[in-house]
Amino acid sequence: MTLIVVAEDDPGTLKLLTVVLEKKGHDVVAVSDGASAWENVQQLRPDVIVSDIDMPGLSGLELLERVRAHPACALTPFIFLTSLQERRDMRHGMSLGADDYIAKPFRARELAEAVMAQVNKNNMRAQSQDMHVQSALSGALQAQARELSDMYEERMARALNEQWPGGGAARQANHHEQATVLSAGLVNHALWTNTLSAQDMAQLLKRFYDSCGDTVFLFGAHSLQFLGDGVVAVFADGTDAPTTSPHGLRAAKAALALRKAVSGLNSFVQTLAPGHGLESVDLSVALHGGPVAMMRLDGLLGGAAQSVPVGETVMDAVALQKHAQYPGRTGITVSAPVLRSITGAVHPVRRYLLALPHRVDPMDVCLVEPLP
Known part of the structure; x- marks a missing residue:
């Protein structure tokens, strides 16, 4: 059973944290200040620490510094609770070695998933040793x-x-309560369009589509749609999945494989316009999780039936892929829910809040890389 030390000076919030975590089967030691939390961490060696930032006496940031400096506790997963006013402190907290943070007011499910992600990371670390x-x-x-x-x-x-991705009994489900949406697009598409002929661009896109289709299908994508210079794939759990791996992990593996597959197009691009100094082929990829509806389009213009993913989750994933920040490089950007589902399988590089044109609230996202 997982032992969690929770530090929060607000009695109501502390009670809510305790109830939520105990209902999930965890043992909880609840304290109202940082000094008491530090004493319990040293004595009990908990599996996870959940702490507020602003507490009397020893603050959450000071507690984290002590935990990371203690040889026996240094690797203990640490999750911060933060209010909007404390967001500016989070960059410092993450630089000190915090593993995750949850904004107040939090949802019970978000807290449970964040803790479970750290428990899973602990388990993976133990297994690797x-x-x-x-x-x-x-x-x-x-x-x-x-x-x-x-x-x-x-x-x-x-x-x-079955003329995939349309039709087929395995692809007629009209709704997924939880799925991971992968959105990927060619980074330098506009530059190539100005240099290459329409026929050459068609060849490049065909090879790109072929690489994407084979790759996401191998990792059990439920559906795949081509959108100009990009693709959208939906990963969900079900009987047609190739393995029992969770859909988030399969989507992350597909994203990493996609970038490798697309990098193989570089030599082909140079043959299309030798001497023009075209940019290297690279891919921006984003992953976002949530409910996804599948809208069935029956034979538009005499073609095969298609199952098209729709909904807010899909819109968020496409916007995230187009607007994510890749300073000096491209990469894979994931939303916070997806990051928690694949904790231990990737290396977080930079976490930040991203404003998207269609959303009122910014999205909590993280740039990730494969583990070495």
């Missing part, structure tokens, strides 16, 4: 790779027969 587990994992991955290869061929044949 066990050489016997590593050996078994290596064998399992090899077996999984063979299984994925066989299932890929089977699923690809079935998809062609």
